[in-house]
Amino acid sequence: MGGEERSGRSHPRWVVKLGTGILSTADGELDLPQIRRLVEQIAWLKRAGWEIVLVSSGAIGSGMGLLGHRRRPAAIEELQACAAVGQPQLMRLYEELFSERGLHVAQLLLTYLDLDSRTLYENAQKTIEHLLVRGIFIPIINENDVVSYEEIKFGDNDRLSAHVASMVKADKLIILSNVPGLQERNDGSGKIIPLVEEITEEIEAMAGKTRSERSVGGMVTKIEAARIAGSAGIPMQIADGRAKEILQRIASGESVGTLFSLGKKR
Ligand SMILES: Nc1ncnc2c1ncn2[C@@H]1O[C@H](COP(=O)(O)OP(=O)(O)O)[C@@H](O)[C@H]1O
Numbered sequence: 001m002g003g004e005e006r007s008g009r010s011h012p013r014w015v016v017k018l019g020t021g022i023l024s025t026a027d028g029e030l031d032l033p034q035i036r037r038l039v040e041q042i043a044w045l046k047r048a049g050w051e052i053v054l055v056s057s058g059a060i061g062s063g064m065g066l067l068g069h070r071r072r073p074a075a076i077e078e079l080q081a082c083a084a085v086g087q088p089q090l091m092r093l094y095e096e097l098f099s100e101r102g103l104h105v106a107q108l109l110l111t112y113l114d115l116d117s118r119t120l121y122e123n124a125q126k127t128i129e130h131l132l133v134r135g136i137f138i139p140i141i142n143e144n145d146v147v148s149y150e151e152i153k154f155g156d157n158d159r160l161s162a163h164v165a166s167m168v169k170a171d172k173l174i175i176l177s178n179v180p181g182l183q184e185r186n187d188g189s190g191k192i193i194p195l196v197e198e199i200t201e202e203i204e205a206m207a208g209k210t211r212s213e214r215s216v217g218g219m220v221t222k223i224e225a226a227r228i229a230g231s232a233g234i235p236m237q238i239a240d241g242r243a244k245e246i247l248q249r250i251a252s253g254e255s256v257g258t259l260f261s262l263g264k265k266r
């Protein structure tokens with residue numbers, strides 16, 4: 001089984017990060033059939049005994065559509081308004097789809113300050129543990145974009161998901177994106193690199209920014225996430241979130257996308 005647990009728990013625990021690109025259509029609407037497919041796969045993993053924590057982007061992208069922005073607004077207040085409008089839309093959809101499968105969502109909106117304070121960090125950690133023990137809840141985490149500002153901002157969910165993976169002592173972090181993995185060239189083209197065991201200058205040079213109007217960070221922040229997860233001994237895999245049954249394939253141990261396995265073991 002690809003989800004072999006290294007933490008002494010009886011079931012594997014994965015943090016799965018869903019990027020804006022795989023949750024929305026080219027027009028910026030939430031992509032209902034695609035989100036349904038992802039929810040089905042997560043429900044399948046839950047039935048097979050996995051513990052899943054989601055980190056979901058898509059609030060700003062969803063809000064942009066509703067507020068009539070075709071391009072990402074520059075003004076922070078406008079971005080925050082998009083997040084305020086988009087986040088409940090996203091959660092409503094997740095709840096609707098998960099509840100059809102006997103599961104329910106639990107929302108956690110975090111800022112950098114929450115992870116920087118020991119008390120707040122431990123509170124978030126305990127809340128997630130409490131939810132996972134019940135079995136039927138899917139914690140869904142996003143940055144609290146409505147109150148975040150430059151100094152207290154993660155700014156991207158790639159790094160946030162790596163911090164979350166470390167917080168919940170996940171067995172693996174999976175980043176599902178609209179690219180199939182780390183590719184050879186920094187414009188997101190070329191062959192996929194299947195395994196990264198060390199982040200060398202050559203690997204860093206492959207990583208470029210996003211080309212999307214709604215996403216943040218591109219491959220640069222995914223490499224940073226791999227480093228954060230790696231320093232907690234957690235492997236990270238980047239894979240194509242639109243590929244058929246991608247989570248089941250990863251669970252069965254199939255080699256897909258790019259696996260970052262960076263040394264330090266827990
Ligand atoms: N070496 C690379 N391999 C794959 N994608 C890359 C690479 N360098 C830059 N990219 C870009 O990263 C982007 C994917 O990240 P991003 O748009 O932030 O997705 P997400 O919303 O899933 O986080 C794509 O636009 C792609 O062109």
Ligand SMILES: N[C@@H](CCC(=O)OP(=O)(O)O)C(=O)O
Binds near residue numbers: 020058061142
């Ligand atoms: N917190 C933001 C997402 C930020 C982000 O990292 O986006 P992405 O690059 O699509 O994962 C939102 O919900 O729109």
